[in-house]
Amino acid sequence: MSTGPNTFGSFFRIVSFGESHGHSVGVVLDGVRPGLPLDKKVIQKELDRRKPGQSKYTSPRKEPDRVEILSGVFHGLTTGAPICLLVKNTDADPKAYEKTKDIFRPGHADYTFLKKYGIRDWRGGGRASGRETIGRVAAGAVAKQILENRNVTVMGFTKRIGPIEMSSASIARLEKLFNRGDFEGAADLIESSPVRCPDPEASKKMEALISETRTAGDSVGGVVEVRAFGTEAGWGDPVFWKLDAELAAGALSIGGVKGVEFGDGFSVSRKKGSETNDPFLCGEPTTNRAGGVLGGISNGAPIIMRLAVKPTPSIRIPQKTCDIQGKPRVIETKGRHDPCLAPRVTPVAEAMMSLCLAEAALRQDAVSNKKLDPHSARLAFLRGWEDLFSAWKKICCIEKEEMPPTVFSETELKSLAKEHSITADDVKSLQTFLGTFLPSK
Numbered sequence: 001m002s003t004g005p006n007t008f009g010s011f012f013r014i015v016s017f018g019e020s021h022g023h024s025v026g027v028v029l030d031g032v033r034p035g036l037p038l039d040k041k042v043i044q045k046e047l048d049r050r051k052p053g054q055s056k057y058t059s060p061r062k063e064p065d066r067v068e069i070l071s072g073v074f075h076g077l078t079t080g081a082p083i084c085l086l087v088k089n090t091d092a093d094p095k096a097y098e099k100t101k102d103i104f105r106p107g108h109a110d111y112t113f114l115k116k117y118g119i120r121d122w123r124g125g126g127r128a129s130g131r132e133t134i135g136r137v138a139a140g141a142v143a144k145q146i147l148e149n150r151n152v153t154v155m156g157f158t159k160r161i162g163p164i165e166m167s168s169a170s171i172a173r174l175e176k177l178f179n180r181g182d183f184e185g186a187a188d189l190i191e192s193s194p195v196r197c198p199d200p201e202a203s204k205k206m207e208a209l210i211s212e213t214r215t216a217g218d219s220v221g222g223v224v225e226v227r228a229f230g231t232e233a234g235w236g237d238p239v240f241w242k243l244d245a246e247l248a249a250g251a252l253s254i255g256g257v258k259g260v261e262f263g264d265g266f267s268v269s270r271k272k273g274s275e276t277n278d279p280f281l282c283g284e285p286t287t288n289r290a291g292g293v294l295g296g297i298s299n300g301a302p303i304i305m306r307l308a309v310k311p312t313p314s315i316r317i318p319q320k321t322c323d324i325q326g327k328p329r330v331i332e333t334k335g336r337h338d339p340c341l342a343p344r345v346t347p348v349a350e351a352m353m354s355l356c357l358a359e360a361a362l363r364q365d366a367v368s369n370k371k372l373d374p375h376s377a378r379l380a381f382l383r384g385w386e387d388l389f390s391a392w393k394k395i396c397c398i399e400k401e402e403m404p405p406t407v408f409s410e411t412e413l414k415s416l417a418k419e420h421s422i423t424a425d426d427v428k429s430l431q432t433f434l435g436t437f438l439p440s441k
């Protein structure tokens with residue numbers, strides 16, 4: 001659910017800003033509740049996975065993509081104020097685009113932006129550049145942290161590049177790691193491939209294909225798969241804002257993504273009902289052909305989404321086009337481009353899925369009246385930020401009775417005291433403070 005052309009989300013709202021060759025790019029997050037530990041290193045790690053120049057298969061633009069947290073975080077915790085995350089453009093080269101500023105590049109948004117706004121930032125695609133996704137990845141890292149607190153893990157990988165696809169044996173190997181909950185092992189396998197394909201043999205072939213295609217001045221498409229593990233049943237809405245509809249909107253908002261499918265996806269059009277339904281055994285689905293969503297609502301099984309990514313539009317092969325005066329022209333796009341977008345789309349797709357799921361989880365909290373992230377509560381409380389804690393309580397609409405009494409039992413307070421090196425007296429005053437709005441045990 002969005003309220004503006006650069007805004008995504010409602011409960012967990014982000015506004016993306018910046019142009020590819022302008023001063024900076026970034027995001028403002030509005031609605032992140034106070035007390036969430038926000039580690040800059042975690043955001044940076046995600047940005048490093050997205051940045052150009054990671055391997056010879058990505059754009060050679062040299063950008064460190066260092067994130068700066070401009071607001072909304074105090075002593076490592078979110079304060080409830082808008083969080084502004086900014087990344088400066090340090091290797092911008094607008095001159096490289098001067099020659100083509102009056103020419104519509106095929107496959108790019110030059111023509112449509114000009115038609116829409118009557119003015120266009122031609123420096124590297126401006127807002128339509130892949131660089132705009134920095135804000136999404138930074139915000140997605142925050143969403144990932146929120147989801148991790150709920151034991152939800154989101155992970156993506158490259159499944160296909162051109163005609164080269166992961167083997168079914170390697171998919172089974174990856175799924176074994178997922179099923180064991182070994183997400184670190186799965187991530188290592190994915191990230192050890194320069195194209196993010198967790199099938200070493202297929203990865204080598206993909207790398208060779210990308211190199212060949214680039215040498216020929218062309219580019220190649222691919223398929224990215226993203227999965228979410230640990231989602232509860234009940235996220236998403238039943239009519240217009242179905243979870244799969246929102247996830248698809250998020251995925252299709254990424255430049256170069258042209259198709260989305262869930263679970264068995266488009267293949268269901270060739271199947272029978274008996275081959276498509278997931279049988280229920282005592283409420284638990286046994287297979288996951290639906291990809292984790294039924295009737296627009298998560299069913300508790302892993303969410304499986306695939307994105308069709310088009311070949312990079314900027315290619316060196318001469319292409320016919322026209323200029324803004326309508327004169328025929330021929331364009332050969334030189335400069336720094338990704339020969340295949342799929343490996344770089346992977347962390348962006350994870351970010352968009354995380355943003356959608358954080359939004360859906362918070363919305364479901366409002367519906368189910370279940371509230372409280374004990375981790376945030378403890379931290380805000382233990383640091384003695386009574387105001388912050390009360391504000392947070394107000395934001396979350398926690399009534400006295402709704403606070404789960406198990407969260408702050410006497411024993412737990414004692415172990416918290418030990419864990420955070422505070423005295424027994426502190427524990428007593430904490431207990432008194434809590435007593436102002438917690439049911440006594």
Ligand SMILES: Cc1cc2nc3c(=O)[nH]c(=O)nc-3n(C[C@H](O)[C@H](O)[C@H](O)COP(=O)(O)O)c2cc1C
Nearest residue numbers: 108109128129130255256257312313314337338344
């Ligand atoms: C992470 C990322 C990097 C991208 N890098 C390039 C690039 O180097 N060259 C290019 O021509 N397009 C690149 N794109 C794709 C274009 O931004 C996109 O195709 C273009 O704006 C047109 O939008 P559409 O393909 O969604 O219609 C990239 C997209 C993403 C998400």
